[in-house]
Amino acid sequence: MGTIAFVGLGVMGWPMARHLASAGHQLRLFNRSAEKAHLFAAAYGGTPCATVAEAAKGADALITCVGNDDDVRQVTIGPDGGFQSLADGALFIDHSTVSAHLARSLAQSHPRIGCVDAPVSGGQAGAESGQLAIMCGGTEAAVLAATPILQAYGRRIVRIGEAGHGQLAKMANQIAIAGVVQGLAEALHFAAKAGVDPDALIDAIGQGAAQSWQMDNRARTMVEGKFDFGFAVDLMRKDLGLVLAEARANGASLPVAALVDQFYADVQKMGGGRNDTSSLIRRLA
Ligand code: NAP
Numbered sequence: 001m002g003t004i005a006f007v008g009l010g011v012m013g014w015p016m017a018r019h020l021a022s023a024g025h026q027l028r029l030f031n032r033s034a035e036k037a038h039l040f041a042a043a044y045g046g047t048p049c050a051t052v053a054e055a056a057k058g059a060d061a062l063i064t065c066v067g068n069d070d071d072v073r074q075v076t077i078g079p080d081g082g083f084q085s086l087a088d089g090a091l092f093i094d095h096s097t098v099s100a101h102l103a104r105s106l107a108q109s110h111p112r113i114g115c116v117d118a119p120v121s122g123g124q125a126g127a128e129s130g131q132l133a134i135m136c137g138g139t140e141a142a143v144l145a146a147t148p149i150l151q152a153y154g155r156r157i158v159r160i161g162e163a164g165h166g167q168l169a170k171m172a173n174q175i176a177i178a179g180v181v182q183g184l185a186e187a188l189h190f191a192a193k194a195g196v197d198p199d200a201l202i203d204a205i206g207q208g209a210a211q212s213w214q215m216d217n218r219a220r221t222m223v224e225g226k227f228d229f230g231f232a233v234d235l236m237r238k239d240l241g242l243v244l245a246e247a248r249a250n251g252a253s254l255p256v257a258a259l260v261d262q263f264y265a266d267v268q269k270m271g272g273g274r275n276d277t278s279s280l281i282r283r284l285a
Contacts, residue, residue: 001025002060004149005082007052007075009036012095012120013065015127019152020063021045028055030075032066056082061091061149068238069098076106088112093146095120095134097235099242100164100171103137107163114142115163118150119170123230131155135173137166171246174239177277178260180214185281188222198223218278227275227282234273237264 001024006017009031017040021027027046029037037048049055052075056062062082064075072094076083083106086092091114094103103117116138126132134154136143143159150157160169187210191201202219205211221229240261247254266283267275275282 002149003028003058005030005049005052005055005059005062005086006046007031007055007062007064007082008066008071008096009040010065011124012127014040015124015130016063016065016095016132016153017046018044019130020149023152025149025152028059030055051080052076052078052082053080053085056090057085059086059090061093061146062086063093063095063149065095067096069102072096072098072102072106083110083113086113089114091116091142091146091149093118093149097170097239097242098167100137100167100246103167104164107138114138114145116142116146117163117166118146119166120154121170121173122155125230126155127153134158135160135166135169137161137163137168139163167242168246171239171243174236174243175254175257177214178236178240179256180212181218181277181280182256182260182263184212184214184219185222185278185284188219188281189284192223214278218276222278222281225282227272227279229276229278231277232274233264233267233277233279236277237261237268240264 003026004020005028007030017027021044029040029046029048030052031037041048066072066075075081093116095118097119107115116136118134118136120132120134122132130153132154133156134150136159147157160166191198206215243257263280263283267279272279272282
């Protein structure tokens, strides 16, 4: 087991770091609001550090799970960032959902570091249970070296391709989810307008060609108007922003994802930014 600098002890990062501590890694901790690092250390061990640079010094790997592109830039190449002190050959594993451009440019400008963009799917529940799906971009050697670390909280760890390809895979994941959730919301809305019993409907079509993870896990709660089940609309809009920017650059045509992004903007205007993504049905009521 090695020494890991872990940055970003939020909804996702806290349980990931907890799994790393249980696996026997020595953790050097940094979080923007310092009290989280101290609380974590008191509960699970590890050393709170004053800066990311201090945390990364002597570490075998720097792992980040922060918010957006600016946060990742700050904790890596910012004034007190980790890259200045990370040893040659050490790993940088980023679990934040950010642009593929940033992942590529960090890897290209720091070839002495084994950079792996490793966004995750599975939400808070997946992080807590150590059952995340992890989409990796980076050299084969870097992803191979990162894999034993990622196994502490990853159920499925797949190298998609070179740097940036983990983020591109996460974008494809969000495109697929956006369309499925809107389709499910429309099916349930239509059934309600037509006077069809929703329980009988879900029982019947949930086993057929319309079956999906969203159908299995969200259809009944959507009917009940319950939208407190993890991945929030605000985060989905951030992700769809990354998707649409990437599509503008690569020429992909994403009419449904663009439309659903606007529907999520409607949900935000209705005060639902912290609702989970199944809340698309709210604007059809
Ligand atoms: P979160 O709860 O807001 O946690 C982010 C953590 O990073 C916070 O503890 C925050 O510190 C810290 N942080 C942010 N910027 C920082 C900086 N510049 N320097 C140091 N620490 C910083 O967010 P999350 O839900 O864990 O999400 C983290 C990433 O995973 C995001 O990119 C998100 O899109 C992605 N993701 C989330 C989910 C999900 O279900 N939540 C699922 C898949 C992927 P403070 O305590 O100061 O805020």
